[in-house]
Each structure stands twice: as C-alpha cells, then as structure tokens.
Amino acid sequence: MTRPTPLALKPRKSPSQARSTATVEAIHTATIQLLLTDGVARLTTTRVAERAGVSVGTMYQYYPHKEALLFALVTAQLEAIAAAMENAAADLTGRSLCAISDGIAAAWLDAKTADIVGSRAIYGIAAEFDIVEMTRERSVQMIDAIETLLTTASDAVVARPREVAFMLLAVMGGSVRTVLERGARDEELEVLRAELPLVCRQYLAVSAHPLAARSDAEELTRV
Amino acid sequence: MTRPTPLALKPRKSPSQARSTATVEAIHTATIQLLLTDGVARLTTTRVAERAGVSVGTMYQYYPHKEALLFALVTAQLEAIAAAMENAAADLTGRSLCAISDGIAAAWLDAKTADIVGSRAIYGIAAEFDIVEMTRERSVQMIDAIETLLTTASDAVVARPREVAFMLLAVMGGSVRTVLERGARDEELEVLRAELPLVCRQYLAVSAHPLAARSDAEELTRV
DNA sequence: TCCAAACCTGAAGAATAGTTCATATTTAGT
DNA sequence: ACTAAATATGAACTATTCTTCAGGTTTGGA
Secondary structure, eight states: OOSSSSSOOOSSOOSHHHHHHHHHHHHHHHHHHHHHHHGGGOOOOOHHHHHHHHHHHHHHHOOSSHHHHHHHHHHHHHHHHHHHHHHHHHHTOOOOOHHHHHHHHHHHHHHHTHHHHHHHHHHHHHHSTHHHHHHHHHHHHHHHHHHHHTTTTTTTTESSSHHHHHHHHHHHEEEEEEEEHHOOOHHHHHHHHHHHHHHHHHHHTEEEEEEEEEOOOOSSSOO | OOOOSOOOSSSSOOOOHHHHHHHHHHHHHHHHHHHHHHHHGOOOHHHHHHHSOOOOOHHHHHHHSHHHHHHHHHHHHHHHHHHHHHHHHHHHTTTTTTHHHHHHHHHHHHHHTTTTTHHHHTTTTTTTTTTTHHHHHHHHHHHHHHHHHHHOOEEEEESSSSHHHHHHHHHHHHHHHHHHHHTTOOHHHHHHHHHHHHHHHHHHTTTTEEESSOOOOSSSSOO
C-alpha cells in the first residue's frame, strides 16, 4: 500500500498544558472507539471531534490530517508491544529453552491482551499506507531481540535463530490477530492462551539441539 | 465492525452474455490492482471503472454499491480457500498424523499462494463491515472439516480435536497473512514454506496420543 | 433481416469529507 | 491584576465521492 504522496505523518505539535493533554487523549480514545464500532470507512475527522467532545479545528492543531492521527495511534501501540517484548527478552536471557519459549509466548499474549480494545482497533488500519512500513521496522527490531535471546538458551543451541525468531513472531502475531479480529471471544482467547505456548515450545524444541547430554529423542528431525 | 445499516451486499444481477462476463472480470481485477497499489482509502468507484476501462454506470449495473463489490471479491476468495481445504481434508482422511499435518499445511500454503495478488488485496479490506461475519462462517466450515479429519488419523488420537483444529487454522492463517501483508517477499515465503509444516507437525504431535504402541517419548507433556 | 433484451455510457446532482482561519477563551507566569 | 502564549471554536470553502438515469449500442435468436 504505497501512497503517491508520502506526506508528513508527524504530529503538528505536542500538547504542553494539562488541558491540551486531556484533549489529545480524548481524541485518541474517540478514534479507537469509532474505529471499533463503525470501522475505518466511517471514520471522519468530524465524527472523531464530535465523539471526543472537541471541535474539528482542535484536532488539526495537533495532527496535519487524519492519516497522521492514525499513524500516531499505531505507532504508540507498536512501540508498547516492542518494548514489552524487549523487556521480556532481557528477563529471559540465559534461561532454558522452555522457559524462553513460555516467557515469549506469555509476554506476547499479555502485551496484546492488555489493551484489547486498542489492539483490535489498530488491526483495522494496519494495512493502510505507510503503516506497513513502520510495522516492518518494529518487527525487525523484535526479531533481533528474539534472535539474540535464542542464542543464549542455557540448555540448547537453536539451529537457525533468525529464521526461527521470524517464524515465532509470525505465528504468535498471526494467531493472536486472528482471534482478536474475530471479536476476541473469551472461549477463543482461552484456547489461544492454552495452545499458543505449546505451539511455540514444540517448534523451538525441534529447531534446537540439546546442549548438555540429554536422552530425549527428538520425535521429528529436520529434513 | 458493524454497520448501522446492514444494507444488501448481494450483486444486482449476474452477467449472462460474454461481453458482460468480461466486463465484470475486468472490474474485479481492476479493483484488486487498485487495492494493492493505492490501498482501500483511495479506492473509488470512478477509479475502478476507469482502470477497468468501463463506465461508472456499468459497475452499478452489477453491484448496488462499492461495498457489494468488495464483498463479492472477498467471498470468491474465501470460497476458493475453503473448497481447497475441504478437498485436502477429503484426500487426507485416514492417513497418518504426519501426513495429515503436512498435507494441511501444504494445502493452505498452496491455496493462499496460488493467487498472491488477490490474497494480499483482500487482507486490506478483510477488517471491514460484515466481511468479518462471513469470514467467521467460512472459518467454522473449515474448522469442522479439519476437526473430523483429525479424528480419522490412522496412528494417533487427537485429544481435543476442535480446539486443535481451531488453533491450527489460527496459526496457519495468521502466519501466512503476516508474511503476505508485509509484501510477500520471496525469502520470507521460503522460510514460511520450510517452517510452517514443522510448526504444525510438532503441535499435532503433542496434542495426540499414539494409537499403535510406539516408543517415541513425548518430549513435552501437556500441563 | 429485425427486434427485444442485454448491455453500456457519462454528464449531473446530492451528499459528504477534509481542511482552514479569523476570532474567542483559557492558562501560566509576573 | 495583567498579558502573552497556548488552546479551542466552528462556519465556510473546496474537492471528492457516490449514485442515478435517460438515452445510445450491441447481442442473440426468430
């Protein structure tokens, strides 16, 4: 999704006083609410302002246009996720492969689940314009973190850590997205929470050679 | 993403002559092209008609509005995928768990990859309006197929086949989507093709008890 | 050959969206 | 209390967008 005119997506100015901070906050939550109830197609600057209880002009004081607003929203969301994952990676350094696997899966689920409403809203616009670009950047950052984390596993050495890290993120990201986008039903979230760690563990298990002598035969060997 | 007015999403009429069939086809591919290059936000009836080399009025002869056009596109896409998966399920009935796993993963990858352009375009609008609803229906249909398929495995009995089928689809669907949405790069597709079958196999392995006596110890047991 | 049905056209109208800016109000510091 | 900077307002302007429809062209079969 490339835009003809890449146009500046940066905010116009940042709120400095208490009042304006609240205003921007209101605009953000209004956007998310509208996104969730009516979808992107119905999201208009007028409606956002109305819902936020401010005037249209106010929005334009902080964002040069609608896209910039959406961009800011997605950026914040992704930065939070990336930060959470990097923290998790730091905490898990040097642990066993199982611990690492469980830790990553849990961290991902927690991060995405912490703000379900926000996450769901974001999915709807993630496919638009330059957002894909930014998503990719953040993604690379997380792949890096997980790749190096994998190499620190205390009890095993992961064969192709970068590919495995990539795949892990694709699987976690994709499956969670699937569930959230369908409506984030409790039963489905339950299944996800139970099964996703399993999927990750098993996948990591085949992708690694045990370091200390261990008798567990790998059920399935790499082709 | 619920719409205030659910409005009729069905096509207005179907082409009966050769000329009109070509026209509708042209409209479809034009839509997909525009979706891919400019994104949903820039997709307008005028542009679609222009790109398709027909008049705007022509489009309105077959679809009551833009949404109906998009809906038709997604429907076709999903039906193709669902059919492919049901075929695969039929072929794999009674095979070993490994064969089933590999077969499903391959079928999914093939189905999504057969028309990469179409798949990618669809992702961009999958989050909109009642499309989520339809996606869910098709999804249930596929879960059913895979669930019953799993119960036919010749060499193992899958513990909670429905949950496993659900998870399998979430993982496959999500990871493929992730890769395609990022631009469907060759290197990333390669990784996906190599790793996804592994992920599925391993996951199925822990989710099942071997039927005939087999000595392979399960590395990781269920909690 | 001829006609009715199918199909196509594109200018035009109504509706809506994005954005600006001159003016009014509030805040923080002196 | 006073003032400059920060913030908010919303009517108004422009640009698009969707959609229709009255009138033309093409098609398939009698």
